[in-house]
Amino acid sequence: MPTDVTTVEVDPVAAADKAEPTFAEKFWKVFRGHPAALAGLIGITVFVLLAIFAPLIAPQDPYDQTQLDILDGLLPPGSQLWDGTPSLLGTDALGRDILSAVLYGLRISLFVALVAVIVGSAIGVFMGLLAAMKGGWVETVIMRTVDLKMSFPGILLALMVLAIFGTGIDKVIIALIIGAWASEARLVRAVALSELKKEYVDAARLAGLSDWRIMGRFLFPNSISPVLVVLPMSISGAIGAEATLSFLGVGVPITEPSLGLLIANGNDYILSGKWWISIFPGLVLVAMVLCINVVADRLRDHANPYLRGKD
Amino acid sequence: MLNFITRRLGQSAVLVLVMSALVFVGMYVISDPVAVLAGEDFTEADRQALAAELGVDRPLIVQYFNFLGNVIRGDFGSSFVYNRPVMDLILEKLPATLEVAFLAMFIGLVVGIPLGVYSGLNQKKPATKTISFATTVGYSIPNFWQGVLLIMLFAVWLQILPASGRGDTVEVFGVGWSMFSLNGLSHMILPALNLAIYTICLQARLARSGTQEVMYQDFMTFARAKGISRERIVRRHLVRNILIPIVTITGLQLGGLIAFATVTETVFSWPGIGKLLLDSIHNSDRPVVVAYLILITLMFVTINFIVDVTYALLDPRIRYT
Numbered sequence: 001m002p003t004d005v006t007t008v009e010v011d012p013v014a015a016a017d018k019a020e021p022t023f024a025e026k027f028w029k030v031f032r033g034h035p036a037a038l039a040g041l042i043g044i045t046v047f048v049l050l051a052i053f054a055p056l057i058a059p060q061d062p063y064d065q066t067q068l069d070i071l072d073g074l075l076p077p078g079s080q081l082w083d084g085t086p087s088l089l090g091t092d093a094l095g096r097d098i099l100s101a102v103l104y105g106l107r108i109s110l111f112v113a114l115v116a117v118i119v120g121s122a123i124g125v126f127m128g129l130l131a132a133m134k135g136g137w138v139e140t141v142i143m144r145t146v147d148l149k150m151s152f153p154g155i156l157l158a159l160m161v162l163a164i165f166g167t168g169i170d171k172v173i174i175a176l177i178i179g180a181w182a183s184e185a186r187l188v189r190a191v192a193l194s195e196l197k198k199e200y201v202d203a204a205r206l207a208g209l210s211d212w213r214i215m216g217r218f219l220f221p222n223s224i225s226p227v228l229v230v231l232p233m234s235i236s237g238a239i240g241a242e243a244t245l246s247f248l249g250v251g252v253p254i255t256e257p258s259l260g261l262l263i264a265n266g267n268d269y270i271l272s273g274k275w276w277i278s279i280f281p282g283l284v285l286v287a288m289v290l291c292i293n294v295v296a297d298r299l300r301d302h303a304n305p306y307l308r309g310k311d
Numbered sequence: 312m313l314n315f316i317t318r319r320l321g322q323s324a325v326l327v328l329v330m331s332a333l334v335f336v337g338m339y340v341i342s343d344p345v346a347v348l349a350g351e352d353f354t355e356a357d358r359q360a361l362a363a364e365l366g367v368d369r370p371l372i373v374q375y376f377n378f379l380g381n382v383i384r385g386d387f388g389s390s391f392v393y394n395r396p397v398m399d400l401i402l403e404k405l406p407a408t409l410e411v412a413f414l415a416m417f418i419g420l421v422v423g424i425p426l427g428v429y430s431g432l433n434q435k436k437p438a439t440k441t442i443s444f445a446t447t448v449g450y451s452i453p454n455f456w457q458g459v460l461l462i463m464l465f466a467v468w469l470q471i472l473p474a475s476g477r478g479d480t481v482e483v484f485g486v487g488w489s490m491f492s493l494n495g496l497s498h499m500i501l502p503a504l505n506l507a508i509y510t511i512c513l514q515a516r517l518a519r520s521g522t523q524e525v526m527y528q529d530f531m532t533f534a535r536a537k538g539i540s541r542e543r544i545v546r547r548h549l550v551r552n553i554l555i556p557i558v559t560i561t562g563l564q565l566g567g568l569i570a571f572a573t574v575t576e577t578v579f580s581w582p583g584i585g586k587l588l589l590d591s592i593h594n595s596d597r598p599v600v601v602a603y604l605i606l607i608t609l610m611f612v613t614i615n616f617i618v619d620v621t622y623a624l625l626d627p628r629i630r631y632t
Contacts, residue, residue, distance in 0.1 A: 148330075286452050
């Protein structure tokens with residue numbers, strides 16, 4: 001008896017699942033067989049959780065002056081504070097617990113980097129799409145500005161911005177945004193230009209949609225993936241840049257020290273052998289950047305069609 | 312070719328003008344010099360007198376052209392802090408930065424290229440894995456933190472190298488150089504090493520990918536078939552072919568090194584122009600900051616120009632686009 005295809009029971013959910021892999025499946029495909037990248041991902045999760053819950057985990061609020069005792073100053077790791085709190089990583093000259101300071105510093109470092117990269121990338125994506133869509137003088141102006149920006153090292157531009165506007169968290173974020181947008185704009189423009197040649201854009205034009213509408217509805221979602229791939233790299237770069245600027249004393253203010261500023265504070269005590277003040281914030285900084293970079297490398301390799309099959 | 316050079320020169324000039332305008336607007340318009348210099352007890356009349364003295368009461372465009380005219384004559388005014396012409400100050404500090412940057416570049420090339428060629432030729436060996444891991448770590452560790460670690464290791468624990476300052480200098484052509492005295496040289500090692508680490512990683516990666524590309528080309532197979540020794544193939548055929556991208560990047564890197572010297576010089580208290588810039592930012596010593604930014608722009612534009620022209624000389628396709 002021939003089976004009538006119309007009577008065969010098909011579970012629509014299962015069929016849909018098969019057609020489009022779920023997020024978990026895609027995720028697993030990227031990280032399976034890459035223990036370093038997986039470890040990096042776990043590391044990032046831990047750092048983010050530590051940063052979010054810093055006030056709950058930290059043994060001390062390092063910026064509450066009433067909790068600090070000058071008698072606790074410069075204790076080596078593993079000592080006990082005056083009030084009996086154990087100080088796992090030692091204290092700085094003001095009697096501030098290094099572990100607590102690092103946890104709070106992590107928050108500020110991550111916050112600054114994330115805000116700067118998200119805003120910077122958004123501006124970059126918009127500029128890139130605009131340049132591709134409009135062409136003509138708009139494109140020339142945008143791309144020349146990108147060239148101008150790219151011909152200078154990021155650190156110099158950041159120092160220039162901070163020299164003009166002064167220091168502070170908001171100013172650092174501005175400096176990092178100025179450093180972040182250009183490469184994204186160049187990337188998106190290249191992708192968008194090739195997307196613009198496709199038929200769906202012609203179809204949208206014929207349907208009478210405006211340039212802005214085409215840009216937002218079609219070009220944007222189809223050109224965004226390369227930016228998402230480089231996003232982790234941009235974040236780790238921004239974390240490093242913020243740390244550098246704060247270390248140089250032109251970044252975050254002393255009242256809200258990031259990891260970079262903590263290292264700078266400890267730098268004054270290195271020659272007298274008080275290594276823990278700047279070593280621990282530095283280790284956390286490097287571990288975080290390294291975790292992000294191995295994940296970023298993995299994402300980039302996965303997105304590279306030449307390498308795909310080989311992993 | 313002449314056409315290419317003129318066009319490229321025009322672009323460079325526009326770039327310098329744009330940057331000088333940005334610096335001018337930033338330093339003299341956004342942050343008001345009168346507000347910075349005026350005392351608490353200044354009356355409105357005092358402020359106007361100060362503005363007239365500084366010339367900031369005139370129309371912006373006039374101010375800008377005055378500024379530009381002074382810049383072209385090499386007159387950046389006097390430092391508020393040192394009370395000396397800014398140009399003298401920068402020229403005095405420049406040799407310190409240059410000698411460290413060149414030593415760092417030298418270390419970077421001499422260490423980086425052989426590491427890269429080795430890992431390109433021996434992709435499966437454990438040493439290659441180590442090199443590749445080390446370059447990833449080298450990229451991930453912020454420059455200033457590497458400096459802190461170097462100080463801790465060599466100056467505090469091992470106590471074999473000094474951590475800060477320039478040491479003894481020897482006068483050559485009326486300028487003090489650290490590299491001609493043993494003591495000065497020992498002061499140079501750590502800052503130069505700090506500055507070199509990034510270059511080592513970069514050159515190693517470049518040399519490795521270059522080697523992997525060149526290795527399987529026909530002329531390499533042919534050289535092997537001719538029975539030339541392995542060492543000679545590497546020196547005569549491989550290294551010469553990977554050198555083109557390396558030379559380009561090296562040129563561009565030199566500017567980057569001088570920019571990054573701001574960080575290294577601060578870590579090691581090395582009295583070069585980078586430390587001068589940061590000190591001036593901290594002290595709101597505006598003329599020095601302006602002069603540094605303008606001069607560094609000029610330097611970058613010049614380097615980019617030279618690299619582009621060299622490239623066009625080597626590769627005719629670029630000239631005609």
